[in-house]
Amino acid sequence: MSSAALPQRALVVGCGLIGTSIALALTARGCRVHLRDADPSVAEVAASVGAGTVDPVEDPELVVVATPPSVVPDTVLALLAEFPDAVVTDVASVKRPVAAAVAGTPGERRFVGGHPMAGTERSGPTAGSALLFEGRPWAVVASSQSDETAVESVRALVVALDAVPLVMDAEEHDAAVALVSHVPHVISVLTAGLLVGAPRDHLDLAGPGLRDVTRIAGSPTGMWLQILDSNAGPVRELLAALRLDLDRVLDALDDGGEVLAGRLSDVLDAGRAGTRRIPGKHGEERAEGALVLVPVADRPGALSALMADIGESGVNIEDFRINHEYGRPVGLAQIEVAADRADHLTSSLTERGWPAYR
Missing domain, CATH: 1.10.3660.10 (6-phosphogluconate dehydrogenase C-terminal like domain)
Incomplete structure (x- = not known):
């Protein structure tokens, strides 16, 4: 946990999905958030969903730049100049362009890049959610010139939004x-x-x-x-x-034939090995799991009933997904559990009337 406190006043520039979600989360934690967007009507929409206010701000402690990637470097430079006492961060998914733009400038010590690995397929301020960053990695990208208090301020933001800070440099990121x-x-x-x-x-x-x-x-x-x-x-x-x-x-x-098998085995095996390197639940090493499959009627209450019965079985869910069957009002629930618990879950659900199988 960072020792730095959340700011009392923050400015969020760019009111799309990420910017509005950050603003909503900060507002929920008692920060007074001011909103700005190249299109004032977008900032108004963000304000209407509770993300903050469009009133002018004179002395924000923290400025978050959530603009489109192509304008992030110029926007960061302008805001560092406009607010000479504020810590400035951004959320762009590429860090070297903005790091290069800031390098050697008077505001370099107050800038710390950031990148939350979060999002949805929706966009715009109405898609924002204060819960968007919970449990998600958030890169904190400081330069060798970044002031430690600025780094701690950005880490405090990340931790307060229930994300997980990962410190790295721009090239590594x-x-x-x-x-x-x-x-x-x-x-x-x-x-x-x-x-x-x-x-x-x-x-x-x-x-x-x-x-x-x-x-x-x-x-x-x-x-x-x-x-x-x-x-x-x-x-x-x-x-x-x-x-x-x-x-x-x-x-x-x-x-084809034996030549195909000889040449493709390594490719296919490398893919299998790569999937095992993807971190599992809570960022831990991926454990060997097993799937229990359960057809579920596509009607209100059916999925919640299944979840309740899984809970009664005493088996913890490692992962869950549902796919809807072609031409039938049925979904196929795929419940991943620890390998040594799959048989128990299958039996428990079968006893409760579910057509569970492996």
Whole structure:
């Protein structure tokens, strides 16, 4: 827990999903939040949902920049000059451009970059939520010149919003998000693009795997153009490595048979190994789990009844998802539990009338 206290007055510049969510969370914790947006009507909407006030602010202790990525560096510089006593942070998903812009300026000591790894498929101030950051990683990106009190102020913000601060420098951050966010988005978009001209009866065969791969492809194009341009170097390096593996797959498919198996085994095994490296619940090492599958009627109260019966079984849920069946008003609940508890949960739910299976 940071020893720094939350500010009494803050300015949030940019009232989209992230900015409004930060403002809502700060307001809920007793901070007086002032809102500003390039479109004043957007700030008015954010104020109308309880995120703060559009009244002018003279001396904020903290300024949060949540503007589109392309204008973050200039906006940060302008705000450092406008409020010479304030700590300034941002939430852009790429950190090197703003770090380079601030380097060597009088305000460098008061700037600490930030990036919450949180969001939804919705956008705009009405999508904001004070709970958006709970349990989510939040990169705190300080430079060697950042004042320690400024770093502690940003850490205090992160902790107060129930997020998890991860301190790193700008170059390390941008390499990390290229790997865990930007390249996966490109792959998702490329896969979804294949669907545009596909026959409808082919799409009728789609299952949860396709939905998993393409879910994030629906994010706004304009924002992603800015992100990929800002982080082009690390993204290109990873995509070039991926292209080599894709060429190996293509060559193996041309050869087929035993040659295919020999060439593709390493690729497939590496993918399996990679999934095991993704942190599990609470950021812990991913534990071996098992799935219990339960068909659930698509009607009010059915899912809550299932959850109540899982609770009665005494088995803890590690992860949960539901996929709706094709052509039937039924969802298939996929309940991940510790491997040694799956049989017990299956039996317990069966005894309570659920058609559970593994």
